Amino acid sequence: MVNTGTIYGINGPIIYIQGNTGFRMSEMVHVGKEKLIGEVIALDKDLTTVQVYEETTGLYPGEEVIATGNPVSVTLAPGILNNIFDGIERPLEKISETSGAFISRGISVDSLNREKKWQTHITVSKGNYLNGGDIIAEVPETNAIVHKCMVPPLLEGTVVDTVEDGEYTIDETLITLELSDGTRRNLTMTQYWPIRVARPVRQRFSASTPLITGQRIIDTMFPIAKGGTAAVPGGFGTGKTMTQHQIAKWSDSDIIIYIGCGERGNEMTQVLEEFGSLTDPKTGNPLMDRTVLIANTSNMPVAAREASIYTGLTLAEYYRDMGYDVAIMADSTSRWAEALRELSGRLEEMPAEEGFPAYLASRLSTFYERAGMMHNLNNTEGSVTIIGAVSPQGGDFSEPVTQNTKRFVRCFWGLDKSLAYARHFPAIHWLTSYSEYLGDLAFWYHDHVSPKFVDYRNRLMALLNQESSLLEIVKLIGSDVLPDDQKLVLEISRVIRLGFLQQNAFHKDDTCVSMEKQFLMMDIILYLYKQSRALVTMGHPMSVLKSENIFERIIAIKYDVPNDRLEMFTQYRRDIDAFYQRVLEKNA
Secondary structure, three states: OOOEEEEEEEEOOEEEEEOOOOOOOOEEEEEOOOOEEEEEEEEOOOEEEEEEOOOOOOOOOOOEEEEEEEEOEEEEOOOOOOEEEOOOOOEHHHHHHHHOOOOOOOOOOOOOOOOOOEEEEEOOOOOOEEOOOOEEEEEEOOOOOEEEEEOOOOOOEEEEEEOOOEEEOOOOOOEEEEOOOOOEEEEOOOEEEEOOOOOOOOEEEOOOOEOOOOOHHHHHHOOOEOOOEEEEEOOOOOOHHHHHHHHHHHOOOOEEEEEEEOOOHHHHHHHHHHHHHOEOOOOOOEHHHHEEEEEEOOOOOHHHHHHHHHHHHHHHHHHHHOOOEEEEEEEOHHHHHHHHHHHHHHOOOOEOHHHOEOOHHHHHHHHHOOOEEEEOOOOOEEEEEEEEEEOOHHHOOOOHHHHHHHHHOOEEOOEOHHHHHOOOOOOEOOOOOEEOOHHHHHHHHHHHOOOOHHHHHHHHHHHHHHHHHHHHHHHHHOOOOOOHHHHHHHHHHHHHHHHHHOOOOOOOOOOOOOHHHHHHHHHHHHHHHHHHHHHHHOOOOHHHHHHOOHHHHHHOHHHHOOOOOHHHHHHHHHHHHHHHHHHHHHOO
């Protein structure tokens, strides 16, 4: 029997149904004649509250609400990659074919193509006993990614029948399981999973491997681990979206889930055009072959915006269960929090700081806690890394979303508008940012890059901190009165800022830099500092050292040394030695 109810009241995306409807919490419902998609968010014996994921204009009291019997879920099967969905996994390309440039209300389209046949390789045979998560078939979903069809997590039994390798749709039976109670269950490529429920795993691992992004200020100064969490806060125009784009393009994750949550439509258009035309540097295939875009622009209903990050999370966890490393770019969690605030206001809940609901912190923690490096049910290892942009109004990091986000992430890349206006990108400020993963990843750097890596990084940071203190003095009395050893700190810090921290996304050798090159750049900068400090200690003035132009040459290393010619660093070390000798001879 299908449970139904009648609309009693409407308040924006929130509708109320009087009486005992028999609906269940978090159940998906169809609202009104157009069958708008909604979700039950509150229940008591006399009133049911539903949030609607579509525009409610035109609804009126008395229209029928029909329960589906299932929670709001996503469809999981081949065809997810190289696709763009809205916040509740409706394919926008398919919708555009049906209703044009704008999403029609109540439009019903399948999330995935149910007619396409996929080349399928069955990996199990009759008599095998399978547990939840075990892989039953492999499908080349794109040229870059093999989709591994799995037993649903809560199911187990013995294989009694399988099909031959061949081409099948996502709804055709691949194997038949006999369950412990003697019943039989046909398994297809398709699973359904509620978006607000984390998929089960065997074990969560601690952070031990960095997510290599090719961006020096991230990989060296403020690294993030695979399975880690990071926040990218910054005011308008500081480069949040571009920082996420760079990580999406160049990181060593297998799959990218890009969630445009409340973003402007033109920004999502840019993502679509850029990602669609880019070649993946790892595979040589189009970047979209390992990317999923979830577009929930600022003019779409706020309830769907609130759901979009959970949709993206569930897709990420599904690919993690196959053994892939997945990176989520959530842009931006501030607009997601604003959707929460609007819904909370409609529900007439007591507001907390700046009008945000009192449960903002718990919702943020629920989101970020679903990240992690996991031991999956099928004994593979996979990870979900979450990088969330935060858009504090006026660039004020003391506002609630930024402050609550800092409680739940271990990596904070604070963007600075003065750096952005000075064309210093990425505009991540080294004095306001931090990473708590550095200690966890020290062993990896020791084994895979160099035993000196973390020490070199700390020495660069010490110089930058020293520069910050000296600049306060310079503002008061000028730089001329500083002793030469402090002038050297200012000059070498300039080399670090311009030659190491600043990076050009449009230069073929500087847009993405290997860990080995990052280490060699630090090595050369610190060697220059060591030799220059020796000269200053002997009494040679900084004016003589700067006249040699060696500092400008070291800044230009990022452009002058190709990524495949790292042996050139030996010549730079010789050049520094020659500079040392020339200064000695000049002042002998």
